Amino acid sequence: MPLPAGLLARLKKRGLVxxxxxxxxxxxxxxxxxxxxxxxxKPIPEEEPIEKEQETEFDxxxxxxxxxxxxPNIMNMxxxxxxxxxxxxxKKEFSPSExxxxxxxxxxTAHPLPEKWREVADTDTNRYYYWNVHTDEVSWLPPTHxxxxxxxxxEKLKNLLEGKENVDNEPEEDEQPVMPSxxxxxxxxxxxxxxxxxxxxxxxxxxxxxxxxxxxEKRKKADEDTLDPMDPASYSDIARGSWSTGLERGGDxxxxxxxxxxxxxxxxxxxxxxxxxxxxNRKLEEQE
Amino acid sequence: MSYMLQHLNNGWQVDQAILCEEERLTVIxxxxxxxxxxxxxxxxxxxxxEKLKNFCIIYLxxxTEVPDFNKMYELYDPCTVMFFYRNKHIMIDLGTGNxxxxxxxxxxxxxxxxxxxxxxxxxxxxxxLVVSPKxxxxxxxx
Numbered sequence: 378m379p380l381p382a383g384l385l386a387r388l389k390k391r392g393l394v395x396x397x398x399x400x401x402x403x404x405x406x407x408x409x410x411x412x413x414x415x416x417x418x419k420p421i422p423e424e425e426p427i428e429k430e431q432e433t434e435f436d437x438x439x440x441x442x443x444x445x446x447x448x449p450n451i452m453n454m455x456x457x458x459x460x461x462x463x464x465x466x467x468k469k470e471f472s473p474s475e476x477x478x479x480x481x482x483x484x485x486t487a488h489p490l491p492e493k494w495r496e497v498a499d500t501d502t503n504r505y506y507y508w509n510v511h512t513d514e515v516s517w518l519p520p521t522h523x524x525x526x527x528x529x530x531x532e533k534l535k536n537l538l539e540g541k542e543n544v545d546n547e548p549e550e551d552e553q554p555v556m557p558s559x560x561x562x563x564x565x566x567x568x569x570x571x572x573x574x575x576x577x578x579x580x581x582x583x584x585x586x587x588x589x590x591x592x593x594e595k596r597k598k599a600d601e602d603t604l605d606p607m608d609p610a611s612y613s614d615i616a617r618g619s620w621s622t623g624l625e626r627g628g629d630x631x632x633x634x635x636x637x638x639x640x641x642x643x644x645x646x647x648x649x650x651x652x653x654x655x656x657x658n659r660k661l662e663e664q665e
Numbered sequence: 666m667s668y669m670l671q672h673l674n675n676g677w678q679v680d681q682a683i684l685c686e687e688e689r690l691t692v693i694x695x696x697x698x699x700x701x702x703x704x705x706x707x708x709x710x711x712x713x714x715e716k717l718k719n720f721c722i723i724y725l726x727x728x729t730e731v732p733d734f735n736k737m738y739e740l741y742d743p744c745t746v747m748f749f750y751r752n753k754h755i756m757i758d759l760g761t762g763n764x765x766x767x768x769x770x771x772x773x774x775x776x777x778x779x780x781x782x783x784x785x786x787x788x789x790x791x792x793x794l795v796v797s798p799k800x801x802x803x804x805x806x807x
Contacts, residue, residue, distance in 0.1 A: 380678060381671040383722075387685045647793055648747075648754040648765055652680040654737045 441497040441508070444468050451501075469500035481505055488521040534567050669711045670694075672725045676733035682724055683749045690721035690755075690785050695728050695738070695745040702743040705770035710746075712774040713781070720785045721748075742768040748781075750788035757784060757795050760802035764794060 380388070388394040445451065447469045448462040481504075490496065490507060497508045497515075507516050513533070518525035528534075604610065610617035649657075673679045673693075683691045694710060696703035707725070714723050728740050738747065746767040748755040756764040757780065771777045779798045787795030 381673075381724075384671070384678070384682055384685065388681060391685065393681060647756055648738055650680075650749070650752045650754060651676065651683055651734060652752065654734055655676045655680055657737075658676075658733055 441495055442471055443497050443499045443501075443506075445499075445501050471498045471500045471503065473498070473503050473505075477504060484519060484522065488519040488525075490519055491521060494520060529568055529571060537567050537571070670707065670714060670723055670725050672727070674727075674730060676731055679724070679726060679731065679734070682722075684752050686722055686749075687751065689719070690781065690788060691749040692721050692723045692781065693747050693749065694723070694725050695734070695740045695747070696725075696743055697727060697729065698725070700743045702770045705772060706744045706746065709771050709774050709777050713777050716778060717781055721781050738766075744768065744770055748784045748788075750784075753788075753793065755784050755788050755795065756793060757797050759797045760800035762802075 379385075380394070385394060445468070446458050446463045447466040448456075448458050449466070450456040450462075451458065493510050495508050495510055496505050499506050504517070507519055509515070509520075509527075513530065514527050515530050516525050516527045520527050604617070606612075608617070609615045673682055679693065683693075692710070694703065694706060696706070698704075698707070710723050710725075717723075726734075728735055734740060738745070747765065748757065754765070757767075758764050759767065761768075767780070776799060783795050783798055
């Protein structure tokens with residue numbers, strides 16, 4: 378069905394109608410030119426590694442690596458690594474030994490990882506640890522292993538020790554499991570504290586929910602008893618409506634006008650524009 | 666005479682035709698080309714189109730081919746003429762009780778031109794309702 382020529386020209390001018398396929402697309406041409414141009418410097422190469430790092434977080438198939446800067450002061454508790462450390466010393470490389478990999482394979486076949494648990498390479502110890510994507514818990518052994526100690530990351534516990542409240546807001550890259558050999562009763566206490574807090578929160582939410590329900594019941598009872606004398610149901614044959622009766626609903630056959638208008642008001646109602654009608658029709662179709 | 670005027674074949678075209686017109690009125694005749702009432706109206710529209718080309722653009726829409734607007738625009742009459750300006754429906758007080766549209770066939774070209782001119786002037790000032798230069802209420806007197 379051809380469009381009228383004048384309208385077609387106008388639509389083309391506005392870019393609403395596609396130009397014939399035979400004619401080359403201007404937008405693409407420019408894009409291709411950009412790629413061929415060797416003389417131009419590549420835009421912002423520094424940003425690339427950051428993107429890659431984020432990718433490792435979400436790509437299912439790639440190996441996750443817990444990256445730590447190679448700063449010699451990393452174990453110094455009075456030193457916290459800054460951006461300068463990272464630039465000066467770089468990142469530690471993950472170089473696993475063959476013996477470790479063999480052992481890890483054996484444990485993994487015996488105790489496979491449950492869902493939501495991911496294997497993460499630790500550059501600090503050149504070992505793999507396991508990380509729960511949802512609860513943020515970590516463990517050096519697979520959590521199904523009988524001797525596995527599932528803990529919260531050391532970074533999180535450290536933050537708690539320092540009295541920081543925003544434990545949850547810490548960036549995820551900072552997690553590192555507590556070594557099971559350390560076996561600090563301090564950390565265990567902290568862990569318990571975290572768990573207790575979570576439980577208390579849950580209970581509070583439950584209590585509030587119950588309260589709300591009780592309040593709702595009261596209001597319902599009051600409504601059922603009395604009939605408002607101004608309610609049309611009290612003085613006419615109309616059935617008693619609910620609170621949503623008479624509200625505008627998408628599914629109704631509507632002309633976009635006040636259906637209760639009568640008399641001179643009836644003549645004052647404009648129609649909606651064709652675009653609005655088409656959109657409304659489409660919405661109705663989608664609902665069905 | 667309908668072949669002299671431009672037809673719009675679907676709802677999208679109707680929408681775009683109205684959206685695209687920035688300075689002129691869009692006059693749309695809803696009906697059927699084979700309808701005698703529409704034939705009479707199209708004759709008038711065709712005669713007026715040339716003279717009005719700076720004020721308005723006239724399109725014909727077959728309400729069987731494009732049923733999208735039948736419900737919302739209450740297109741029950743054999744012939745309906747509606748006015749749009751900048752994607753807004755412009756009403757005319759014709760004295761017939763229906764301010765939304767001309768739903769009969771106008772025989773007089775000059776009368777139609779007068780109405781279009783009035784609508785155009787009103788719409789340019791931002792009015793949504795204009796008063797027709799002639800009262801058509803007597804039309805239905807015996």
